[in-house]
Amino acid sequence: MSGTYLGMPAFPRAAEMSTRDTQLRANLTHATHTIRDKRAKAVAELDDWAQLRAAGAALKDRTLRHLDHYLERLEAAVTAAGGQVHWAADADEANRIVTRLVRETGETEVVKVKSMATQEIGLNEALAEAGIRAYETDLAELIVQLGHDLPSHILVPAIHRNRSEIRDIFRREMGSWGRPAPEGLTDSPAELAEAARLHLREKFLSAKVGISGANFMVAETGTLVVVESEGNGRMCLTLPETLISVVGIEKVVPSWQDLEVFLQLLPRSSTAERMNPYTSMWTGTTDGDGPRTFHLVLLDNGRTDTLADTVGRQALRCIRCSACLNVCPVYERAGGHAYGSPYPGPIGAILTPQLRGMEGSLEASLPYASSLCGACYEVCPVAIDIPEVLVHLRERVVEGGPVTRGGARTVLKPAKGHAAERAAMRAAAWAFDHPDALRSGMRLAARTRRLHPQRLPGPGRAWSRTRDLPTVPAESFRDWWQRTRGTASERGIWPEHGTSSEQRGDAE
Amino acid sequence: MRVALFVTCINDMLHPRTGQAVVALLERLGVEVGFPAEQSCCGQPQYNTGYRHATEPLVRRFDRAFRDYEYVVTPSGSCAAMVRDNYSRIGAKAAAEGRGRGLIDAAAVAVPKTYELTEFLVDVLKVEDVGAYYPHTVTYHPTCHGLRILGLGDRPRRLLEHVKGLELRELPGAEECCGFGGTFAVKNPAVSAAMGADKVRNVIGTGAEAVCAVDNSCLLHIGGTLTRQGSAVRPVHIAEILASTEGSAW
Numbered sequence: 001m002s003g004t005y006l007g008m009p010a011f012p013r014a015a016e017m018s019t020r021d022t023q024l025r026a027n028l029t030h031a032t033h034t035i036r037d038k039r040a041k042a043v044a045e046l047d048d049w050a051q052l053r054a055a056g057a058a059l060k061d062r063t064l065r066h067l068d069h070y071l072e073r074l075e076a077a078v079t080a081a082g083g084q085v086h087w088a089a090d091a092d093e094a095n096r097i098v099t100r101l102v103r104e105t106g107e108t109e110v111v112k113v114k115s116m117a118t119q120e121i122g123l124n125e126a127l128a129e130a131g132i133r134a135y136e137t138d139l140a141e142l143i144v145q146l147g148h149d150l151p152s153h154i155l156v157p158a159i160h161r162n163r164s165e166i167r168d169i170f171r172r173e174m175g176s177w178g179r180p181a182p183e184g185l186t187d188s189p190a191e192l193a194e195a196a197r198l199h200l201r202e203k204f205l206s207a208k209v210g211i212s213g214a215n216f217m218v219a220e221t222g223t224l225v226v227v228e229s230e231g232n233g234r235m236c237l238t239l240p241e242t243l244i245s246v247v248g249i250e251k252v253v254p255s256w257q258d259l260e261v262f263l264q265l266l267p268r269s270s271t272a273e274r275m276n277p278y279t280s281m282w283t284g285t286t287d288g289d290g291p292r293t294f295h296l297v298l299l300d301n302g303r304t305d306t307l308a309d310t311v312g313r314q315a316l317r318c319i320r321c322s323a324c325l326n327v328c329p330v331y332e333r334a335g336g337h338a339y340g341s342p343y344p345g346p347i348g349a350i351l352t353p354q355l356r357g358m359e360g361s362l363e364a365s366l367p368y369a370s371s372l373c374g375a376c377y378e379v380c381p382v383a384i385d386i387p388e389v390l391v392h393l394r395e396r397v398v399e400g401g402p403v404t405r406g407g408a409r410t411v412l413k414p415a416k417g418h419a420a421e422r423a424a425m426r427a428a429a430w431a432f433d434h435p436d437a438l439r440s441g442m443r444l445a446a447r448t449r450r451l452h453p454q455r456l457p458g459p460g461r462a463w464s465r466t467r468d469l470p471t472v473p474a475e476s477f478r479d480w481w482q483r484t485r486g487t488a489s490e491r492g493i494w495p496e497h498g499t500s501s502e503q504r505g506d507a508e
Numbered sequence: 509m510r511v512a513l514f515v516t517c518i519n520d521m522l523h524p525r526t527g528q529a530v531v532a533l534l535e536r537l538g539v540e541v542g543f544p545a546e547q548s549c550c551g552q553p554q555y556n557t558g559y560r561h562a563t564e565p566l567v568r569r570f571d572r573a574f575r576d577y578e579y580v581v582t583p584s585g586s587c588a589a590m591v592r593d594n595y596s597r598i599g600a601k602a603a604a605e606g607r608g609r610g611l612i613d614a615a616a617v618a619v620p621k622t623y624e625l626t627e628f629l630v631d632v633l634k635v636e637d638v639g640a641y642y643p644h645t646v647t648y649h650p651t652c653h654g655l656r657i658l659g660l661g662d663r664p665r666r667l668l669e670h671v672k673g674l675e676l677r678e679l680p681g682a683e684e685c686c687g688f689g690g691t692f693a694v695k696n697p698a699v700s701a702a703m704g705a706d707k708v709r710n711v712i713g714t715g716a717e718a719v720c721a722v723d724n725s726c727l728l729h730i731g732g733t734l735t736r737q738g739s740a741v742r743p744v745h746i747a748e749i750l751a752s753t754e755g756s757a758w
């Protein structure tokens with residue numbers, strides 16, 4: 001796995017490869033089941049969870065409706081506190097801004113707090129091209145980076161790796177990035193953590209520039225918030241002289257008090273903790289304390305376009321807790337890489353096609369990467385109706401329709417390769433609206449049932465590779481009813497005779 | 509009480525015995541059942557695949573077929589969920605596209621009177637003991653739409669627990685999707701098959717003779733996987749269990 005998402009095969013193909021990787025499936029099943037059980041317990045402890053969830057959703061919706069207003073307030077507050085705000089319309093612009101800011105410091109190395117936004121824009125690769133080395137300091141991100149790998153989970157980017165794989169990566173790679181792994185490193189969690197701590201400590205103490213994202217930005221005070229479990233983030237946020245934070249514009253909340261809701265929803269949903277171990281908050285710069293220069297890069301990259309879609313915009317409520325990944329049966333089998341973006345699982349299936357547009361084959365396949373079982377909606381702490389958005393995006397794929405791209409309304413053409421399906425769906429819908437035709441078709445199917453193959457050609461082959469087909473019964477329900485009850489009852493008039501066993505016994 | 513059976517297209521074509529079981533069961537409980545022949549499909553396959561516009565005539569048809577009835581009962585959690593969860597949405601979207609309020613009105617009539625079978629038995633008829641007899645070991649798979657959209661809760665289990673002779677076996681991982689998901693089974697066959705295989709392993713592990721659910725489409729997928737693996741565990745719709753009596757095994 002090379003460190004880029006470009007050229008990812010479309011979801012069904014990528015997923016087929018990963019379902020065959022039994023080690024991956026075992027790692028994932030173990031990890032997701034453990035965290036989902038813990039989460040359920042942590043959530044059950046609060047009797048006002050339903051109200052908190054509704055409050056979180058309402059707060060996010062209200063903020064999104066007036067996003068321009070809150071972003072301007074945020075900019076004013078950050079500036080007043082001594083920070084500088086930059087606006088980035090897309091990934092390229094954000095990468096250019098950050099590269100320039102790092103260059104201006106004269107440094108060629110930066111330390112990073114784990115951040116989804118910088119993954120989304122491919123910042124590490126852009127910095128590398130400019131001769132700047134970015135060191136990930138989150139333990140799981142470090143594992144991914146050292147392994148020349150890609151993250152496969154929002155919260156636990158290295159969830160697809162087990163302990164012995166991690167030991168091998170540390171032994172092999174740490175030396176070329178800094179302090180090597182200790183001699184005789186085993187796969188005990190304590191030893192692995194200690195090796196990472198020693199390796200990272202050198203980075204923290206020498207770095208002059210830190211790069212972060214943020215979980216929340218408070219418009220009223222200009223405060224940024226990062227929640228984390230390891231404390232690495234706090235080191236990156238306080239030790240360097242310059243701090244650059246790249247944050248999606250949807251992460252703003254109006255007031256300090258709103259954090260009360262989200263700081264309850266987030267840790268319980270993501271790590272099943274009552275409170276996350278480290279909550280770092282910073283407001284601009286303060287003399288003699290923390291970074292002396294602070295830059296906030298506000299990232300759009302498809303978010304305003306997403307906001308223009310009245311059904312799809314609820315995806316922007318997401319607080320990246322990853323609860324939906326941990327309950328998703330499709331994620332569990334397919335693994336995170338199959339989704340071809342830093343946002344895997346159910347949220348990735350609705351966010352990636354919206355942020356990137358749906359013209360690509362991966363993006364067009366993602367809305368179908370779900371059985372619509374609804375488990376993701378049930379756990380989502382901000383009540384994003386992911387199945388609703390999936391179906392909405394499927395409609396975009398097969399029918400096209402009006403969308404907003406780059407701020408302008410355009411009409412999307414239906415995706416290629418759906419012509420046969422569209423014809424079949426229309427034919428079925430026509431038959432269903434013409435019951436007499438439907439009945440003839442069903443009778444024909446019943447008469448020819450001995451001739452039906454057990455394995456199907458074409459798209460049906462996918463079904464019959466692992467499952468047997470049902471046999472068509474000799475008589476449909478409709479015909480049985482007519483034969484035993486007569487036509488009168490079809491209009492809802494009650495027939496005189498009841499059901500006897502002869503009447504119902506002969507339909508196989 | 510005028511009750512219409514909405515048999516659903518899958519049951520009509522592939523599982524007529526389930527429809528017959530519902531008729532027998534409801535009649536045994538003293539309910540008069542009608543079967544309006546204008547009915548066809550709820551539109552779920554089209555809707556879930558993204559062909560919303562193709563579902564609109566079916567919403568109208570549903571309303572027309574069942575307009576005269578007080579209740580519509582269906583032996584399918586996912587079809588009941590389609591009506592209850594999506595018909596108003598289809599109406600609202602059509603109105604937003606400037607095509608009038610007709611579908612909103614049709615949905616307003618159809619939605620509140622449509623019940624999945626076990627819901628109808630427990631909530632409307634207020635029975636849990638339907639006088640059934642089924643001397644077999646059974647495990648129950650709660651299907652996703654029944655579980656999460658309709659919120660059936662333990663209604664099906666309560667009904668099964670009252671069935672004489674039936675021994676209910678706990679299904680590990682019961683609330684996990686079986687992997688059918690309509691066109692998902694065809695569009696993502698590898699993942700669907702992996703989910704089905706895990707479900708079937710759990711089913712076989714219970715040692716039960718039959719696996720039961722409120723939806724034949726999930727049972728089609730589970731059953732097809734079971735027989736392909738050479739297992740003798742039978743898929744059986746809950747209606748067929750509840751219709752069985754001491755005098756006549758279904």
Ligand code: SF4
Binds near residue numbers: 319320322380382
């Ligand atoms: S969609 Fe909901 S459950 Fe999934 S990561 Fe976002 S907030 Fe969490």
